[in-house]
Amino acid sequence: MEVLIDLPKGSAPRGIAIVCHPQPLLGGHAMHKVPHLLARTLSEAGWFVARPNFRGVGRSGGAHDAGIGEAQDVLALHAQMCAEQPGVRVALVGFSFGAFVQAKVAHALAQRGQPAWRTCLAGMPSGEVEGQRRYETPVDLPDALVVHGELDDRVPLAAVLDWARPQSQPILVVPGADHFFTGKLPVLRRLVLAHLAG
Template sequence: MSRPAPTENALLRGAAGALDVLIDVPAEVRGIAVVCHPHPLYGGANTNKVTHTLARAFRELGYAVLRPNFRGVGKSEGSHDLGNGETEDTLAVVEWARQRWGDLPLALGGFSFGSYVQCRVANQLAGDAYRAERFALVGMAAGNAADGARQYDTPPLPAGLSSLIIHGENDETVPLANVLDWARPQELPVVVVPGADHFFHGKLHLIRDFVARVWAPR
């Protein structure tokens, strides 16, 4: 059985300059996944453990997974743009992947601020012929953060997506009630992990299990 290739480092072109991207490619590519990391002003990067866990889960399902660093993180140029430029850059990564692997099924994944960006990306792609089919949000950002320093007007997901929304019962950054308020009018189920905090300490294996359980080939 062939093994997946080692993680690649690539510098892609974004609107504000270079985009620092990690790429994980399975032995056989069946889809494309782009996974976004938490808030760059609070230490978020594409090496974050939750982001890495999502990437690994998608790679094990046969997705080529791209994890961009947002503006100002790592070797990515530019500065934090409150989700606007980050959405633009994520769309650029999707297009680059499409040029490399073709119009394979697309999945979007995000953790915390990265989930907010991916909701915006999904809506930008909703009217295109090439749009996301699967969507994984972990510790998603919606409403007011618990510290009162940030507020997220997270758009609803486009209709027709297969979505997996995972949140910790004891999330100290984004209260679970915020996510339920966002999901309720859309009639979207939310998987609540008992005892989990925002970073899913000691619970990361559950994220992988949920992704595999929902989307493993039948």
């Protein structure tokens, strides 16, 4: 697995942030503008940031696995980073398909009794989305910030609200934002920084 590293500004890192990218089948990769912006933002705020390329992307081996193998890979990366820096808090950050993967990772860690310190999910797919793809997004995500664009045409806001309703999961809706938060990335940036400021 190829992992891009953004080193923290300053001395001791505030923690580790694993930032995941959008759908590889649609050209998503670790250098996509949204994960790239979030990684740069977090490194400037003092976080050690790891951005994996999912299976079959960049120099990562394997083939797309609909989020199952990708979540296993991120869990392995999480375990390795925690072993190398024991006791350091870890934040999971994901955009689009990367948010779906991070939801699976957060759920698995919580089930193991080792929840991520914080989770930030933006543009997360749930249910049926554009292209007739279906996502069974896990529920019960502790300390999760879920951000969605009001005008998201790839993942309708209604689908995310349907996912959130049974568990009363709050959703932060950015008015006028599309799936890629075009023109609204500063808002997304502020929300993520605020959630990880504790």
